[in-house]
Amino acid sequence: MRLLAYVFSVTFVMLTGFWANYENVKTLEVSQSIKKTQAEMSDVKETLNVLTVEWAYLNRPERLQNLANLNYKSLGLLPISSNQMKSISSIDFEAIRVSLK
Amino acid sequence: MVRIPLRPLAQILYFRGKGLDPDIVERHNISKRHSSIEDQNWQRSESRLFFMGLLFLIGFSLICVRMTVLASSQTAEPFSEFSSVKAITQRSNIIDRNGNILATNLFTNALYANPKIILQPNRAVKELVRIFPELSESRLLTELTSDKSFLWLKKKISPEQQQAVHDIGEPGLLFGHRELRVYPNGSLASHILGGAGFNNESAVGADIVGRAGVEASFDQFLRDPSRHGEPLQLSIDLSIQAATERVLAGGMDLLGAKGASSIVMDVKTGEVISMVSLPNFDLNRRPGVLKSGDPSNSPLFNRAVQGVYELGSTFKTFTAAKALDLELVNPETVIDFERKMIISGVTVRDEHYAGPSLTVADIISKSSNVGTAILASKVGIENQKSFLESLGLFHPTTLEMTEARNIKPLIPAKWTDMSMITISYGYGLSVSPLHLAVAYSSLVNGGNKVEPTILKKTTESLGSRVISETTSHQIRKILRSVVRDGTATLGEVEGYSVGGKTGTAEKQKIGAAGYDDDRVVSTFASFFPSNDPRYVLVVSFDEPSYRIEKESKRTAGWTAAPVAAEIIRRIAPLLNLWPTPEDNETVQLK
Numbered sequence: 001m002r003l004l005a006y007v008f009s010v011t012f013v014m015l016t017g018f019w020a021n022y023e024n025v026k027t028l029e030v031s032q033s034i035k036k037t038q039a040e041m042s043d044v045k046e047t048l049n050v051l052t053v054e055w056a057y058l059n060r061p062e063r064l065q066n067l068a069n070l071n072y073k074s075l076g077l078l079p080i081s082s083n084q085m086k087s088i089s090s091i092d093f094e095a096i097r098v099s100l101k
Numbered sequence: 102m103v104r105i106p107l108r109p110l111a112q113i114l115y116f117r118g119k120g121l122d123p124d125i126v127e128r129h130n131i132s133k134r135h136s137s138i139e140d141q142n143w144q145r146s147e148s149r150l151f152f153m154g155l156l157f158l159i160g161f162s163l164i165c166v167r168m169t170v171l172a173s174s175q176t177a178e179p180f181s182e183f184s185s186v187k188a189i190t191q192r193s194n195i196i197d198r199n200g201n202i203l204a205t206n207l208f209t210n211a212l213y214a215n216p217k218i219i220l221q222p223n224r225a226v227k228e229l230v231r232i233f234p235e236l237s238e239s240r241l242l243t244e245l246t247s248d249k250s251f252l253w254l255k256k257k258i259s260p261e262q263q264q265a266v267h268d269i270g271e272p273g274l275l276f277g278h279r280e281l282r283v284y285p286n287g288s289l290a291s292h293i294l295g296g297a298g299f300n301n302e303s304a305v306g307a308d309i310v311g312r313a314g315v316e317a318s319f320d321q322f323l324r325d326p327s328r329h330g331e332p333l334q335l336s337i338d339l340s341i342q343a344a345t346e347r348v349l350a351g352g353m354d355l356l357g358a359k360g361a362s363s364i365v366m367d368v369k370t371g372e373v374i375s376m377v378s379l380p381n382f383d384l385n386r387r388p389g390v391l392k393s394g395d396p397s398n399s400p401l402f403n404r405a406v407q408g409v410y411e412l413g414s415t416f417k418t419f420t421a422a423k424a425l426d427l428e429l430v431n432p433e434t435v436i437d438f439e440r441k442m443i444i445s446g447v448t449v450r451d452e453h454y455a456g457p458s459l460t461v462a463d464i465i466s467k468s469s470n471v472g473t474a475i476l477a478s479k480v481g482i483e484n485q486k487s488f489l490e491s492l493g494l495f496h497p498t499t500l501e502m503t504e505a506r507n508i509k510p511l512i513p514a515k516w517t518d519m520s521m522i523t524i525s526y527g528y529g530l531s532v533s534p535l536h537l538a539v540a541y542s543s544l545v546n547g548g549n550k551v552e553p554t555i556l557k558k559t560t561e562s563l564g565s566r567v568i569s570e571t572t573s574h575q576i577r578k579i580l581r582s583v584v585r586d587g588t589a590t591l592g593e594v595e596g597y598s599v600g601g602k603t604g605t606a607e608k609q610k611i612g613a614a615g616y617d618d619d620r621v622v623s624t625f626a627s628f629f630p631s632n633d634p635r636y637v638l639v640v641s642f643d644e645p646s647y648r649i650e651k652e653s654k655r656t657a658g659w660t661a662a663p664v665a666a667e668i669i670r671r672i673a674p675l676l677n678l679w680p681t682p683e684d685n686e687t688v689q690l691k
Contacts, residue, residue, distance in 0.1 A: 060287065085674060
């Protein structure tokens with residue numbers, strides 16, 4: 001009986017030791033991969049930041065204005081103005097329908 | 102150890118004498134000895150148990166403490182400090198009211214040299230000059246062959262330049278990590294943002310510090326790592342700022358003015374939607390501070406905030422507002438006057454005499470000095486002073502910019518009758534265009550003081566009452582008539598019912614007393630739409646002048662008003678304002 005208890009407890013200690021070691025190794029692996037991911041994230045964040053700056057730079061009003069001026073022939077873009085704004089009720093749909101026919 | 106004998110002779114003899122069995126003595130003594138041994142064992146095991154218990158208690162307490170610590174600690178991403186190293190050192194971005202980036206950071210490198218470990222100085226210098234043509238070859242050679250161990254070469258270099266330096270293959274050329282403040286919009290909103298520079302420079306890094314504007318006034322806020330890079334949102338609207346700057350620059354060019362400024366302000370919240378001061382500068386290449394001469398000649402000078410001028414007839418509105426608020430007159434009250442009059446002992450004259458009698462509304466609409474002076478004499482010194490003070494014209498504005506907090510209006514040391522009369526039409530009291538925008542906002546928004554702010558707000562923030570709701574309504578009507586058929590007809594914008602007041606103030610002569618009629622500051626303080634004002638626009642030109650048929654035009658009605666109208670035409674649709682016909686105006690719709 002006593003022998004059985006010894007065998008059982010020793011096996012138990014070995015198994016738990018094995019399990020603990022296994023978990024430890026797994027945790028270290030995960031932590032390594034997290035570090036790697038964090039480093040990647042940091043790099044991606046930096047890239048994202050550069051792209052955001054570039055996007056803001058490309059969309060700066062001065063450049064858009066110049067592009068609109070350059071492509072005036074094909075696009076005919078003009079600054080928005082109050083006389084371009086009319087209420088829907090002021091549109092003569094009937095006349096448009098007639099002209100489309 | 103002294104053992105007590107189990108069969109002591111004296112006791113044996115004593116028992117034998119009595120005829121008893123001496124073995125009893127032995128057994129008695131054996132049991133006595135056993136019981137004492139047992140007692141000892143008992144005590145020993147008791148202390149062992151106590152000791153063990155103590156050990157277990159300590160062990161369990163440690164586990165308990167650890168578990169409590171774990172349970173009560175904040176859950177955090179493991180190694181989060183690793184990923185945020187760069188984010189923490191970063192200065193927060195500055196964004197406009199719609200989230201567009203106004204200022205942000207980029208990682209870059211600084212180039213420095215350690216002349217002691219440079220192998221081929223001649224080759225290094227040649228190659229460096231090829232990459233950076235602005236470096237002086239001879240000076241660089243002297244420095245690189247000196248016995249220094251540290252030498253800055255370039256503060257900011259691009260990745261391409263860094264690669265080129267790497268390619269030289271010189272071990273003495275080294276790179277330092279740098280964060281660079283970048284303004285993607287270049288010179289746009291340059292006076293608001295102010296710009297930034299480096300402090301505490303070292304090979305490992307440098308602090309970015311704000312030099313002026315919002316960058317300086319919110320320096321601590323932008324650098325605060327506990328905010329985790331949360332951006333600073335301004336009340337500025339990028340597209341409106343761009344449109345205003347463009348129109349104003351065109352106007353300044355056309356009018357040949359020395360400088361120009363404009364402010365668009367929300368009349369209910371005091372938010373500055375756009376603020377322009379021309380000439381401006383590129384934030385990414387901030388010019389140095391002017392060492393000598395007039396600081397207002399530097400592009401760094403923010404005319405809208407720092408430019409303190411006598412703003413002329415725009416002040417007539419304040420005189421009329423107080424007279425109406427005190428119910429001394431109403432807009433229809435007719436006032437008789439002459440071209441030249443002595444009022445409260447001061448001689449006042451009108452350049453363009455529109456008399457002999459005008460209503461109060463017409464005095465403002467036709468901008469009569471004499472008429473305004475009469476109104477001022479009715480209002481009196483004390484009322485005038487307290488009213489102008491309540492509009493915030495005596496103190497620096499509360500705009501969150503270092504420049505604004507340091508600019509105090511120039512008020513007369515002693516407020517005499519002379520001051521009362523001249524100030525009533527805008528001479529003798531110098532304020533910034535920002536002060537004027539705040540005062541006009543307070544007058545037209547229903548009569549409540551507003552505090553200017555550069556930060557985005559979501560709620561109205563009306564302060565104490567300065568004039569009654571009725572007076573505010575009357576003033577709006579009078580200022581509307583100025584644009585409809587007064588001195589500012591060129592300020593009219595169809596559909597937006599602009600109201601406003603022009604002001605052309607002669608500048609004081611340089612190095613002499615009196616005023617110079619060739620050099621003026623022309624200002625147009627306007628608001629729109631006049632039936633329910635939403636925005637105030639102040640446009641001001643420094644020394645404008647242009648000629649129509651050999652006649653020089655300097656007055657605000659010819660200079661600031663048409664430019665303001667063009668600005669409104671451009672920005673009103675961007676401000677989501679729908680053009681509406683006025684009650685008595687019909688708009689032809691097809």
